[in-house]
Structures are given as structure tokens and as C-alpha cells.
Amino acid sequence: MKKALGLKSPGSKKSPGSGPGSGEGKSKRPTTVGELMRIQMRIPETVDSRVRRALLRIGGGLVGRRIESVVLPLELLQQLKQSDFTDQQEYDAWQKRNLKVLEAGLLLHPRVSLDKSNNASQRLRQIIHAALDRPIETGKNNESMQVLRSAVMSLASRSDGSFSDSCHWADGIPLNLRLHEMLLETCFDINDETSIVEEVDELMEHIKKTWVVLGINQMLHNLCFTWVLFHRFVATGQVEMDLLYAADGQLAEVAKDAKATKDPDYSKILSSTLTSVLGWAEKRLLAYHDTFDSGNIYTMQGIVSLGVSAAKILVEDVSTEYRRKRKGEVDVARNRIDTYIRSSLRTAFAQASL
Structure with a gap:
């Protein structure tokens, strides 16, 4: 891809003081593409490890189902508890971020147009508004979580005319384009913002796996x-x-x-x-x-x-x-x-x- 686009490698452009004798050691390259993407997106290892554990538990319940049939922010809210975080403040911020993603994908930029009288959309707005003041309980059998799940799945499962069983929570325009843009930004070297990394082809293959969820x-x-x-x-x-x-x-x-x-x-x-x-x-x-x-x-x-x-x-x-x-x-x-x-x-x- 870099050759086709006529782009240089990061190492082909010398930065001041980076020559022989400058004392700079050769940076250690990530061992996997997933690790490279984590570094490129500046995600701390602790956060990455936490999400990976949750995704493994989510994946265990996906027997016979495809990833596009799952509303990931909803599942992450249920899988991660306060004990998975260093303090209450971090947990509250995490919960609010996931609710904001649901709000963006299901209420602000839905793929399937919303009817103003839709009861599920009204319930979800109320839940998100209330959670800004007081975190919701996310236990599997908790009543507030069941109400949230009911509202989210009702909105995400609405058909767009296709026969797919995809959940439409991140494939509305322009939300999906912004998410895709953020993923494409990982192709640029964080140490040289004008250069694309050598592993761009592998990164692109990983990014393409999100297309089915983002509707790209x-x-x-x-x-x-x-x-x-x-x-x-x-x-x-x-x-x-x-x-x-x-x-x-x-x-x-x-x-x-x-x-x-x-x-x-x-x-x-x-x-x-x-x-x-x-x-x-x-x-x-x-x-x-x-x-x-x-x-x-x-x-x-x-x-x-x-x-x-x-x-x-x-x-x-x-x-x-x-x-x-x-x-x-x-x-x-x-x-x-x-x-x-x-x-x-x-x-x-x-x-x-x-």
C-alpha cells in the first residue's frame, strides 16, 4: 500500500540528532498487530487488558452468533464491574463513555430513522440522563440493567430493510465515518506524524474487520x-x-x-x-x-x-x-x-x- 501511494518509510526521514552517536537506541517493535494498534491509539496496557478480558467473556456467549449481532457497549457495561477499576471515579467515567456511545449510535445518529413517539428511545434518553448524576447498577439480573438492555436492543434491532441480523448501534452516518477515521489515523507513526507505519497493510486488514459493524x-x-x-x-x-x-x-x-x-x-x-x-x-x-x-x-x-x-x-x-x-x-x-x-x-x- 505504501508503495502504491508513493509514501516513504518513517526511517527514511532523519530527525535532528537521530544520527550515529546520538545515543538513541533502536525502538522495540510491537510483536503483534494488535499490540501495534494499541500503541498507535495510545491505549494504556491496563485498559487494553481489562477490555480484552471482557471481550473474552462476551465471546464465550457468542456460540452460533456473529459479532455484528452484538451491541458491544451494552455487553461491556454488563461484563465490567467497579472492582475491575482502580477507583470509583474511573468506573463512573467508563460507564458514562459507554452510555454516550449508545446515545450517539442509537439516538443521535441512528442508521434507521427514529419515530419521535418511539418508547424505547424515550426510555434510553431517560436512563442516560439519570446516569449522568448517579451510576446505574449493571448486574445481569438488576432491574435497571434489564430496562437498559430492553431499550437498547429494541432500537438496535430495528430493520433497515435488509435480512441481516446485524445490530445497528455504530453504523449510522456520520458516527461510523468518524469511528473509521479514528481507526485510519492509527496508520500514522506516533513518533513521526507525517509517516505511515511499515505495517500499514496488516493494520488495514484489522481495520477492515470492523466494517461489518460500522456499515463501511x-x-x-x-x-x-x-x-x-x-x-x-x-x-x-x-x-x-x-x-x-x-x-x-x-x-x-x-x-x-x-x-x-x-x-x-x-x-x-x-x-x-x-x-x-x-x-x-x-x-x-x-x-x-x-x-x-x-x-x-x-x-x-x-x-x-x-x-x-x-x-x-x-x-x-x-x-x-x-x-x-x-x-x-x-x-x-x-x-x-x-x-x-x-x-x-x-x-x-x-x-x-x-
Whole structure:
């Protein structure tokens, strides 16, 4: 994957003072991909061990069932007791986080639209609101836990028209995209935020196992990964050109996906994402004399390519106006470049005449 995207390895870029004789020892590599992901997500070993124990107990009750038929935050709430935590404060925070996940997935961003008169949603809101003041008892036979389970399972089990027995607790947009984005961020080396780790292929295989729970497919992944690469380029000071060109290369995959589907939900996400990318690019290109000089001409070249690619997808595959016209009647690339040149020249002449 790194070769296909044209990305360097972390070790190929030397940091100040990291040469021979600097006294820095070679860092110990994780022995498993799971351990690497834990480190990349900055999860303490104690927390990881606690969750693993709970997942083993949950897995023991999954005979004949698939993981997507389980609402994990609900099961974790029941499996982990106060005695599993160092103090009451840590346990309370853990419980509130899991309830907030349930709120986000089932009430705020449900995959299946909620009816305002739904009794289960009203009960769950009441439980979550009450738990902010006083933690709930989570024992298996406890009445409050049974009420919580009844409300959660009623909401999560609502059908979206498919015949799958999946529980819809984390596959609503945009919650699932945000969760997937957080997982994709683990591909970047925590010691070099502009580099992707060597084990990226193995990490991606692990991440793909969550797709069935998050409701992610290859098209959504391609779009999300494009955004992650682009956002990382911007957030790290726009200095690592490999990230910009990797985002542009990934955008080529998005262009293929956009032509292959007319799914309205995907089109909304596509439009929103590419509008953000294009808006960022055009802030720099509509007056490029102020943004670029001979020292960063390659940055300009990459931003032009990314902006034009985003504009082409938006016009050719999202715009209904374009589809009403004959193919070939609109030259998106030529029009965008012409706009950038004319706008920049007008700005330059206006500044010169002051």
C-alpha cells in the first residue's frame, strides 16, 4: 500500500540528532498487530487488558452468533464491574463513555430513522440522563440493567430493510465515518506524524474487520482514507508532499467509485467531503501570487491537481446540471485553471494599482 501511494518509510526521514552517536537506541517493535494498534491509539496496557478480558467473556456467549449481532457497549457495561477499576471515579467515567456511545449510535445518529413517539428511545434518553448524576447498577439480573438492555436492543434491532441480523448501534452516518477515521489515523507513526507505519497493510486488514459493524464498504473507505491523507497534510503544516500526492492518488479511486454508483447517501458524503477539499484548495489558488513563489512551486502543482480532481468529481458525478448536458460539453479542468489564472491576475493588478 505504501508503495502504491508513493509514501516513504518513517526511517527514511532523519530527525535532528537521530544520527550515529546520538545515543538513541533502536525502538522495540510491537510483536503483534494488535499490540501495534494499541500503541498507535495510545491505549494504556491496563485498559487494553481489562477490555480484552471482557471481550473474552462476551465471546464465550457468542456460540452460533456473529459479532455484528452484538451491541458491544451494552455487553461491556454488563461484563465490567467497579472492582475491575482502580477507583470509583474511573468506573463512573467508563460507564458514562459507554452510555454516550449508545446515545450517539442509537439516538443521535441512528442508521434507521427514529419515530419521535418511539418508547424505547424515550426510555434510553431517560436512563442516560439519570446516569449522568448517579451510576446505574449493571448486574445481569438488576432491574435497571434489564430496562437498559430492553431499550437498547429494541432500537438496535430495528430493520433497515435488509435480512441481516446485524445490530445497528455504530453504523449510522456520520458516527461510523468518524469511528473509521479514528481507526485510519492509527496508520500514522506516533513518533513521526507525517509517516505511515511499515505495517500499514496488516493494520488495514484489522481495520477492515470492523466494517461489518460500522456499515463501511470499499467506497466509503476510499473516500474516508482520502480525507485522512488530505487532513494530515494540512494539519502537519503542508510540508510533506507525499501526503498530498497520496491523497490525490486516492482521489482517483474515489472518482471511479463516483461513476459506479448513484447512491444518494454516498453522494451527500462525497459532496460534503470534496466541497471542503476544493474550498481549501481554492483559497490558495484564486490568488496564487500571494500564496506561492518559486520555492514552493511543487506544492502549488499538487494543490492544483487535487483541486481540479475534486472539482471534476463534483461537476461530473454529483451535479445534476452536468448530467443534463451532453458529454464533453463542459471541460472542468480547463474552466478551473482559467478561473484561477484570471482571478489571480485581477488580484495582482489590483494590488499593484494601490
